[in-house]
Amino acid sequence: MIGLKDDETRLLPLMLAPAVSYIALLIGFPFVLSIAYSMTNISVGTTELKFVGLDNFISVVGSQTFWVALKNTCIITLVSQVFVVGLGNVLAGLLMADFTGKWWVRLLILLPWVAPISLGSIGWLWIFDSIYSVINWTARAIGLLGPFDWPIWLGQPDLAMASIIIVNVWRLLPLATVIILAGLSSIPQDIHDAAHVDGAGFWRHHFEITMPLVLPITLIAVLFGIVFTFTDMIVVFVLTRGGPYDTTQVLASWAFFTGIQGGDLAEGAAISLFLFPVLVAVAILFLGVARRTEVT
Amino acid sequence: MAIVEARNISKKFAEVTAVEQINLTAEEGEFLVLLGPSGCGKTTLMRMIAGLEQPSAGRIVIGGRDVTDLPPRTRNIAMVFQSYALYPHMTVAGNIAFPLRARGTSKVETAERVTWAARMFDIERLLDRKPRQLSGGERQRVALARAVVRKPEVFLLDEPLSNLDAKLRHSARDELKQFQRNLGTTTLYVTHDQVEAMGLGDRIAVLNQGLVHQIGTPQQVYDRPADIFVATFIGSPPMNLVELDDVVLGFRPESFLPEEVHPAQDGRSRLPFRITRSEYLGADRLVYGVLEPPYPPTHVISKLPTNIRVEVNSGERHDFAVRLADLNRFDRASGRRLAEDGEAASATSDLT
Numbered sequence: 001m002i003g004l005k006d007d008e009t010r011l012l013p014l015m016l017a018p019a020v021s022y023i024a025l026l027i028g029f030p031f032v033l034s035i036a037y038s039m040t041n042i043s044v045g046t047t048e049l050k051f052v053g054l055d056n057f058i059s060v061v062g063s064q065t066f067w068v069a070l071k072n073t074c075i076i077t078l079v080s081q082v083f084v085v086g087l088g089n090v091l092a093g094l095l096m097a098d099f100t101g102k103w104w105v106r107l108l109i110l111l112p113w114v115a116p117i118s119l120g121s122i123g124w125l126w127i128f129d130s131i132y133s134v135i136n137w138t139a140r141a142i143g144l145l146g147p148f149d150w151p152i153w154l155g156q157p158d159l160a161m162a163s164i165i166i167v168n169v170w171r172l173l174p175l176a177t178v179i180i181l182a183g184l185s186s187i188p189q190d191i192h193d194a195a196h197v198d199g200a201g202f203w204r205h206h207f208e209i210t211m212p213l214v215l216p217i218t219l220i221a222v223l224f225g226i227v228f229t230f231t232d233m234i235v236v237f238v239l240t241r242g243g244p245y246d247t248t249q250v251l252a253s254w255a256f257f258t259g260i261q262g263g264d265l266a267e268g269a270a271i272s273l274f275l276f277p278v279l280v281a282v283a284i285l286f287l288g289v290a291r292r293t294e295v296t
Numbered sequence: 297m298a299i300v301e302a303r304n305i306s307k308k309f310a311e312v313t314a315v316e317q318i319n320l321t322a323e324e325g326e327f328l329v330l331l332g333p334s335g336c337g338k339t340t341l342m343r344m345i346a347g348l349e350q351p352s353a354g355r356i357v358i359g360g361r362d363v364t365d366l367p368p369r370t371r372n373i374a375m376v377f378q379s380y381a382l383y384p385h386m387t388v389a390g391n392i393a394f395p396l397r398a399r400g401t402s403k404v405e406t407a408e409r410v411t412w413a414a415r416m417f418d419i420e421r422l423l424d425r426k427p428r429q430l431s432g433g434e435r436q437r438v439a440l441a442r443a444v445v446r447k448p449e450v451f452l453l454d455e456p457l458s459n460l461d462a463k464l465r466h467s468a469r470d471e472l473k474q475f476q477r478n479l480g481t482t483t484l485y486v487t488h489d490q491v492e493a494m495g496l497g498d499r500i501a502v503l504n505q506g507l508v509h510q511i512g513t514p515q516q517v518y519d520r521p522a523d524i525f526v527a528t529f530i531g532s533p534p535m536n537l538v539e540l541d542d543v544v545l546g547f548r549p550e551s552f553l554p555e556e557v558h559p560a561q562d563g564r565s566r567l568p569f570r571i572t573r574s575e576y577l578g579a580d581r582l583v584y585g586v587l588e589p590p591y592p593p594t595h596v597i598s599k600l601p602t603n604i605r606v607e608v609n610s611g612e613r614h615d616f617a618v619r620l621a622d623l624n625r626f627d628r629a630s631g632r633r634l635a636e637d638g639e640a641a642s643a644t645s646d647l648t
Contacts, residue, residue, distance in 0.1 A: 188381065193343075194377060194381035195383075197452075198442070198446075213385060
């Protein structure tokens with residue numbers, strides 16, 4: 001025991017080692033590898049590795065699917081985040097109130113976050129099924145759908161995008177709600193009381209007191225949401241496989257289809273690297289804004 | 297400016313009764329202090345007057361208007377919280393302007409009033425800062441400026457000085473009293489600090505366990521405590537209590553002096569006293585000891601001004617005395633003060 005305190009110089013690297021090696025092996029190494037791959041002609045059948053410079057990137061940018069995938073990625077991310085933040089605020093506000101069974105409601109709301117994305121998505125696959133869709137049958141039963149209306153959720157490009165957005169909202173809402181809830185409960189009751197006494201009505205109270213105070217932490221929730229949606233391929237992979245005709249392809253899924261299923265490792269690596277600068281920029285932007293709006 | 301009345305106010309939280317049947321009136325322009333130990337219900341009472349808490353029973357009347365069922369914003373009150381509750385994302389100017397904007401005051405008038413309030417508390421140079429950039433004393437001033445800016449009928453102050461350091465608290469107390477005098481606004485002030493209560497209040501309401509024990513001027517509360525709780529809660533060190541059969545005698549440590557220093561013409565009672573220990577506190581000496589027969593051996597304290605140079609040494613027996621006028625008598629069973637008339641008569645027969 002004597003040596004432990006004196007040995008801080010050796011203990012420190014020892015304690016950091018698991019985290020550092022985890023990042024280095026599972027994130028750093030693949031990252032470096034994909035940069036290296038993206039500048040070669042590597043594919044699953046390559047016998048002879050050749051350096052090709054930026055050729056892969058040029059070919060990716062020249063492909064029409066790239067622009068569709070980029071646009072889809074952005075639309076899915078932005079639209080789902082709008083709903084996630086909006087609904088997350090409403091839900092968090094409701095959960096702040098005291099009612100019996102609150103614990104159960106919180107648990108239920110958290111469940112989508114705990115469930116594996118792939119399992120959740122498979123559940124949704126059935127909900128959106130072209131024949132058995134629960135949504136369609138329910139809508140018909142209550143008279144919302146006429147006898148000749150039968151939306152094919154995953155088969156029509158616009159509905160397929162909507163489906164992907166719905167599933168993303170469903171799976172990211174719990175995290176955002178919990179984060180916003182934490183922000184709401186960190187506002188001292190005195191501040192709310194002061195606003196009441198100062199004469200603020202419901203809307204003024206909400207928009208001038210509560211919202212600005214949870215804004216920094218909401219931005220963190222949005223940052224997580226953007227990163228999770230932007231890099232996610234599971235929802236698209238399970239629901240539509242990018243179809244119909246690549247209309248719902250996103251960058252992550254396209255990288256997977258090209259690099260792993262198509263065997264063109266070099267081009268797949270190049271596609272996936274397009275995500276990186278965007279995400280870095282988003283992270284820097286949001287952390288900066290969150291820092292500036294931070295109060296206390 | 298308005299009269300604030302609490303009529304038969306009770307508040308129950310689940311099983312706990314926080315406030316029980318309180319009747320209280322703050323007169324126009326009065327500075328009324330609600331004093332009591334923590335958990336006595338004083339803050340709950342103030343929150344009910346503010347409208348932040350709904351009473352379980354009873355009515356709140358402000359300026360002749362029953363406001364019991366009205367929300368806080370229609371009561372025309374201002375409240376200063378112990379934490380100051382400044383809006384952290386707004387500048388000082390934004391904080392002070394908030395109550396005005398909430399009332400739809402015009403931009404020009406808002407600006408004028410903010411300047412007026414800021415000048416009153418000497419915080420004009422801080423208007424562009426955020427609360428986190430301010431010291432404790434500055435925050436307190438901003439909170440007060442935000443309270444006065446709307447010219448409310450009533451001020452409610454919830455321990456506004458307790459977050460300040462001791463030195464600042466003294467000057468802040470003085471300023472608070474000054475500005476309340478100038479504005480003449482009815483003020484309710486919650487505190488657990490008796491020195492603050494004595495110094496600030498026109499009257500003090502002493503609360504304990506949800507009940508009002510006494511309402512009176514600082515002098516009444518100090519000199520003529522209504523019961524044993526008030527007697528021991530106010531004053532430091534607290535009033536000495538001596539149990540004699542079914543009566544409890546009470547006298548302040550500063551009235552309990554060596555017999556020879558009492559002026560000869562005053563009626564007094566002698567209490568033989570064995571000194572155990574004394575403390576020198578600069579302006580005063582605290583002399584601890586035990587009463588001797590015919591009194592029960594009770595521990596009592598005497599507070600001697602340092603300019604009384606009588607020798608009192610540990611272990612010695614000395615005759616101390618209390619002026620009859622300074623003797624309080626309480627009923628032992630109920631703790632209530634006994635009537636004045638009986639007091640003088642029986643005190644003499646018991647004690648001489």
